[in-house]
Amino acid sequence: MSSPQSTRRIKVLVAKLGIDGHDRGAKVIARALKDAGFEVVYTGIRQSPEQVALAAIQEDVDVIGVSILSGAHMHHMEKLMEKLREYGAEDIPVVLGGTIPIPDIEPLKRMGIREVFLPGTSLRYIIEVVRRLAEEKRAREAETLL
Amino acid sequence: MPRIYSEDALRELEERYRRWEEEVVPEWLKKLPERMSEFTTLSGIPVKRLYTPLDLKDHDYMEKLGLPGEYPFTRGIHATMYRARIWTMRMFSGYGGPEETNERLKFLIKHGETGLSLAFDYPTLIGIDPDDPMAEGEVGIVGVSVPTVVDMEIIFRDINLGEVTTNMTINPPAPVLYSFYVAVAEKQGVPYTKIGGTTQNDPLKEFIAQKSYVFPPEPAVKVAMDLIEWSIKNTPKWNPISISGYHIREAGSTAVQELAFTLADGIEYVRQLIARGMDVDTFAPRLSFFFDSHINFFEEIAKFRAARRMWAKIMKEWFGAKKRRSLWLRFHTQTAGVSLTAQQPYNNIVRTAIEALAAVLGGTQSLHTNGFDEPFRVPSELAAMIALRTQQIIAYETGVADTVDPLAGSYFVEWLTDEIEERAWRYIERIERMGGMLEAVKKGFPQREVTEASYRFQREVEEGKRFIVGVNIFEQEEIDEIRNVPLLEFDQPGIEARMKERVKRVRAERDQARWRRSLDELRRAAERGDNVVPYILQAVKAKATLGEVMGTLKEVYGVYVEPPIY
Numbered sequence: 001m002s003s004p005q006s007t008r009r010i011k012v013l014v015a016k017l018g019i020d021g022h023d024r025g026a027k028v029i030a031r032a033l034k035d036a037g038f039e040v041v042y043t044g045i046r047q048s049p050e051q052v053a054l055a056a057i058q059e060d061v062d063v064i065g066v067s068i069l070s071g072a073h074m075h076h077m078e079k080l081m082e083k084l085r086e087y088g089a090e091d092i093p094v095v096l097g098g099t100i101p102i103p104d105i106e107p108l109k110r111m112g113i114r115e116v117f118l119p120g121t122s123l124r125y126i127i128e129v130v131r132r133l134a135e136e137k138r139a140r141e142a143e144t145l146l
Numbered sequence: 147m148p149r150i151y152s153e154d155a156l157r158e159l160e161e162r163y164r165r166w167e168e169e170v171v172p173e174w175l176k177k178l179p180e181r182m183s184e185f186t187t188l189s190g191i192p193v194k195r196l197y198t199p200l201d202l203k204d205h206d207y208m209e210k211l212g213l214p215g216e217y218p219f220t221r222g223i224h225a226t227m228y229r230a231r232i233w234t235m236r237m238f239s240g241y242g243g244p245e246e247t248n249e250r251l252k253f254l255i256k257h258g259e260t261g262l263s264l265a266f267d268y269p270t271l272i273g274i275d276p277d278d279p280m281a282e283g284e285v286g287i288v289g290v291s292v293p294t295v296v297d298m299e300i301i302f303r304d305i306n307l308g309e310v311t312t313n314m315t316i317n318p319p320a321p322v323l324y325s326f327y328v329a330v331a332e333k334q335g336v337p338y339t340k341i342g343g344t345t346q347n348d349p350l351k352e353f354i355a356q357k358s359y360v361f362p363p364e365p366a367v368k369v370a371m372d373l374i375e376w377s378i379k380n381t382p383k384w385n386p387i388s389i390s391g392y393h394i395r396e397a398g399s400t401a402v403q404e405l406a407f408t409l410a411d412g413i414e415y416v417r418q419l420i421a422r423g424m425d426v427d428t429f430a431p432r433l434s435f436f437f438d439s440h441i442n443f444f445e446e447i448a449k450f451r452a453a454r455r456m457w458a459k460i461m462k463e464w465f466g467a468k469k470r471r472s473l474w475l476r477f478h479t480q481t482a483g484v485s486l487t488a489q490q491p492y493n494n495i496v497r498t499a500i501e502a503l504a505a506v507l508g509g510t511q512s513l514h515t516n517g518f519d520e521p522f523r524v525p526s527e528l529a530a531m532i533a534l535r536t537q538q539i540i541a542y543e544t545g546v547a548d549t550v551d552p553l554a555g556s557y558f559v560e561w562l563t564d565e566i567e568e569r570a571w572r573y574i575e576r577i578e579r580m581g582g583m584l585e586a587v588k589k590g591f592p593q594r595e596v597t598e599a600s601y602r603f604q605r606e607v608e609e610g611k612r613f614i615v616g617v618n619i620f621e622q623e624e625i626d627e628i629r630n631v632p633l634l635e636f637d638q639p640g641i642e643a644r645m646k647e648r649v650k651r652v653r654a655e656r657d658q659a660r661w662r663r664s665l666d667e668l669r670r671a672a673e674r675g676d677n678v679v680p681y682i683l684q685a686v687k688a689k690a691t692l693g694e695v696m697g698t699l700k701e702v703y704g705v706y707v708e709p710p711i712y
Contacts, residue, residue: 014712018268018283018284019268019269019272019280019281019284020268020284020288021356021357021358021359022357023357023397024396024397024398024484024600026712027597027600027601027712028398028600028601028604030712031597031601031712032601032604034712040712042710042712043710044707044708044709044710045357045708046272046280048280070268070284070287070288071287071288071523071524072268072283072284072287074283075282075283075284076283079283099488099520099521099522099523100522101522101523101633102522102629102630103630103633118488118489118521119486119487119488119521120487120488120489120614120616120617122607122608122618123604123605123608124608
């Protein structure tokens with residue numbers, strides 16, 4: 001086999017972090033990513049930061065997409081990033097979507113969240129960002145293998 | 147059957163209409179093509195170029211519409227509607243702790259709101275205490291935290307529960323929050339017979355849409371029915387259930403699905419209560435409903451009118467209800483949160499006004515209007531005030547409340563009302579064939595239908611078949627004043643710490659023997675299959691917390707875990 005990195009389908013974890021039940025966005029995104037040819041694992045609702053981090057590692061995903069509509073994103077995202085570091089999985093890029101006040105975007109990016117999608121973001125754009133982040137991650141992995 | 151139009155007049159119109167379509171319209175189309183090849187409502191119902199009496203050929207006025215206050219109540223449940231009393235302006239409110247929410251309620255009352263409505267935070271919605279590890283970071287954000295009767299008492303400081311009615315958007319823990327409220331009223335000296343308000347208490351739509359479920363479907367329905375049964379007997383002015391389409395719609399359903407699934411939920415509850423040996427006319431007058439008012443104006447109005455007609459028919463013909471009130475579909479409306487955009491957020495004021503107008507023209511009994519800043523956070527004082535003022539302008543300036551059901555007789559509105567009804571009946575028949583809504587929910591049928599519809603809608607937006615101003619049409623680089631709406635600011639970590647501290651203090655200071663006994667009795671009642679409400683009331687009076695009561699019930703009933711399907 002020549003290059004498993006390039007032939008393996010991009011794999012994404014779509015996660016509902018926290019205890020809010022608004023799963024419409026997460027499901028629509030999961031479906032759109034699947035239709036775009038990605039492999040998608042959807043966690044279902046009420047996941048803790050630890051559960052999400054472990055799922056991402058076990059499923060060996062390229063990108064983690066988190067959906068939060070409870071306003072508790074600052075708290076949960078900080079915890080999730082901590083858990084990923086703790087498990088040595090900080091290389092997995094994380095994106096976030098939901099009802100996020102604009103002033104929170106900068107601090108979230110400082111935490112290491114790669115992109116924040118507000119309501120109304122087009123599926124096309126989300127797919128594009130996820131693809132780019134996944135490809136960058138694979139390129140980094142390929143480099144370390146050399 | 148009596149017809150509104152004479153056969154001769156219809157024949158003449160038919161002839162003229164045919165000529166118009168064949169000769170006049172093509173000329174116009176040549177000069178000026180129509181904007182789209184096909185026009186549809188938000189739910190995908192095709193909309194024709196023109197509606198005329200030909201679309202209502204077989205329309206029997208008395209059978210389809212009647213008069214307001216009379217069967218089938220299409221034109222309204224009251225004879226005089228808003229000429230006598232404007233709908234209740236009931237703003238869904240709550241954030242932080244009980245102290246903050248008490249201030250917000252008093253602010254809204256001062257500015258003319260006529261009913262209260264409590265929004266709870268996520269820990270309260272799923273029945274856990276603020277010091278539960280799962281509650282971390284979530285306390286007081288989307289609503290108020292209410293873990294004990296002590297907190298409920300603070301919410302209603304300086305508010306007499308004999309003089310207001312309160313809606314509580316609460317589901318699995320509904321009997322607990324209801325018991326908190328009843329206990330506070332009792333302490334204020336208000337008799338049970340004078341307590342008015344609503345507990346949402348609609349378990350089936352939790353599995354379909356809102357997803358704040360706790361127990362599996364069967365015990366969830368059992369507990370909800372317990373509350374209805376107990377409330378009917380003890381608090382006769384309380385609405386123990388609000389059968390809700392709102393969340394189903396917000397989760398992405400069409401208007402037709404919202405209507406059909408809500409009525410099918412209602413049918414299931416009626417059957418459950420009858421199976422307990424209750425006479426339909428004892429509880430039917432206390433059933434209330436809750437719908438969304440979305441942005442496709444006429445479709446919403448038609449939906450509300452169809453809902454009344456269908457429910458009256460169901461109660462009369464399926465269940466043999468005799469009292470007039472048993473046939474009424476009384477409903478609360480909330481404008482569509484999901485129609486609001488984070489882009490150009492001030493436009494949301496306009497969307498909300500249009501949706502509120504549709505609810506009024508549809509004959510709602512009470513109304514919540516969203517704050518324009520809600521794509522970001524619970525509304526600021528200013529946003530909530532503008533939303534309330536929107537209702538007041540509709541009520542007191544526009545004149546739309548001065549005559550009953552003013553859109554009746556519009557060829558389009560009547561046609562659309564019939565069409566939505568027809569499509570909703572087809573769904574209800576499918577659900578009936580599955581054995582009713584409880585069975586359909588267990589099979590995942592409405593869940594799948596809603597998921598499909600929400601994806602279809604998103605695709606249509608993506609493909610430019612649906613327009614959202616500021617999102618896929620008239621987009622703009624926003625200037626900071628528009629982008630950075632001043633949001634409600636509060637010290638969430640401080641409130642979370644205060645709530646944790648208070649719940650611990652309540653646990654430490656209570657009569658431990660009485661508390662222990664009350665929870666043991668609750669557990670045994672649940673195990674026996676008795677009505678759990680009186681035991682919950684006893685437990686909360688013994689200062690049992692929300693999390694303790696729900697924890698006790700979870701041990702008996704188990705918890706629901708949804709298969710993660712998308």
